[in-house]
Amino acid sequence: MNIREPTATDTRRVRELVESAMTTSYALSPQQIETLAEAKFGEEQLTRRIESSGTVIRVADSEEWDTIVGVVVAEREDETGEVRWLFVDPEHRGGEIGRKLFETATETLRELGARRLRATALESNTEGHQFFERFGFEETERRRVEVGDESLVEYVYEEPSSAGERTVDSEEADEGTDAAADDDFPNTESVDGETTVPTDDGRVYLDLDAEQSGTEGAFFTVYTDETHEEQFGYYCRNCGSLNVSMDTVERIECNECGNTHASRSTEEYDDSYL
Incomplete structure (x- = not known):
């Protein structure tokens, strides 16, 4: 698997991947999914994001299937970096693609000067919430977001340490990698x-x-x-x-x-x- 920056020629595949992932993991109607995918990942919107200096987008290429199997979108504003969207093709889940994309996005945000990291997940995302908690992120607020004619609830997660370092208790530190293996x-x-x-x-x-x-x-x-x-x-x-x-x-x-x-x-x- 190769993680890279997308190009304008990738927009169609990314849109298809987003709709497929939402259909599998989001408690939304087909019409809501289509509206959300077009509003956030339509060709024009996605191209604008790719060209924006304040946006971090990375895709994961599968060498076996020769196609994009994951995408992450993050934004930086001043010293705050926020992972806005993370999708993995349902046919390729379980291979650590989501984790690698998330870690790549947060590391890039830090390199760009972000000292405060956040991540968001729509309430209808049935799988995203526990994913962020595995990285030590904690829910800090819930807010309304408008997507087309839809008003949706979005959960905001934040790293507890302002320095971007996860707090690990002494027992977990002593156990080292074995503790992580048991969780995974x-x-x-x-x-x-x-x-x-x-x-x-x-x-x-x-x-x-x-x-x-x-x-x-x-x-x-x-x-x-x-x-x-x-x-x-x-x-x-x-x-x-x-x-x-x-x-x-x-x-x-x-x-x-x-x-x-x-x-x-x-x-x-x-x-x-x-």
């Missing part, structure tokens, strides 16, 4: 440096290098042994379940939360979706 991978335990999932018969071992994308979170191959020789099945990162099945066309599905991965070759990919 539910129902797992770190044993001798290995990420494992407890079972009724003992435990199984995750191969963190064998990742498959999912609509809600990534899937990881699971083995019965530390050397990763005998495959047990798959682990769903969205809910932490091992109750995952694969059908004859290599479609992976979590039977607990409905997270799904559909294996598609480049030839099978619908060009109209690009």
Whole structure:
């Protein structure tokens, strides 16, 4: 995956990605989604943002699919930087794309002189709120925003430290990366440096290098042994379940939360979706 600045030729794909992500994750009607996407990500509006010195826009390119799979839009005004929009293609979620885009945007805002960082999410965004809280951002206010003829509620999150540094308690600091791993991978335990999932018969071992994308979170191959020789099945990162099945066309599905991965070759990919 490559994160870069967009060009004017990317506007159509970005608009399609935004509508697809909103349809999956926003509790809005199709008409509301179309209005919002046109007002904020129409070709003219997006081109103007790309050319604006006060706006930070980054897109994530998938080398495998040769298309844009994520976009983040942030704005800086004086010493305040605000992440306004963050979208990841539903077919490519679970691969840390959102995290990398968010970190790139906030780092760029700091480089441009922002000392105060904020992020916003519409109330109708069913997934964005917990995402910002994972980075230590806290809800500070709720405000009304007008989009076309729509009046929507927007949540504002802010980094608690004015210096842009997350406060970490002593217990979390002592645990180091293991604490973060446990948060990101539910129902797992770190044993001798290995990420494992407890079972009724003992435990199984995750191969963190064998990742498959999912609509809600990534899937990881699971083995019965530390050397990763005998495959047990798959682990769903969205809910932490091992109750995952694969059908004859290599479609992976979590039977607990409905997270799904559909294996598609480049030839099978619908060009109209690009």
